[in-house]
Amino acid sequence: MEYLKRLALLISVIILTIFIMGCDSQSDTAENPKEGSKEAQIKKSFSKTLDMYPIKNLEDFYDKEGYRDGEFKKDDKGTWLIRSEIVKQPKGKVMKTRGMQLYINRNTETAKGFFVLKEISENNNRVNKDKEENTK
DSSP: OHHHHHHHHHHHHHHHHHHHHHHHHHHHHHHHHHHHHHHHHHHHHHHHHHTTOSOSOTHHHHTOOOOOOTTSOTTOOOEEEEEEEEEEOOTTSOEEEEEEEEEEETTTTEEEEEEEEEEEOTTOOEEEEEEOOOOO
16 A cells, blocks of 8 residues: 555655746746847848948939828938048047938939038137038
8 A cells, every 4th residue: 555655655756846937948948039039020120220331322212201290291211311421539639520401302303412511629619610511
């Protein structure tokens, strides 16, 4: 009788162990593909966005879709503003900034922009030297 109780206890422990291990391995396989697919989707989204750079032709911008809300007409592609600036300060000299702004009208497929030079002195008074250069 005691032998049967020990055998039943041993079998139930083995079954319980197998059940717990089976549930654990199923949860791992169920979670990993979901996380992997999310990560893959994020990587795919970033690569889709970044594959277009560097731009060799401005006409590539005209076909891109941006954010749209109710204020846009159906055929209105909008105007994009691209701005870039760099600041340099050699030792013992005045801080100088150089930058540009480019307006890309996607409806008329034209681009217009200007170049900006600024000097910032020690007393933080800005002296702007704006120079406008139209580009088409």
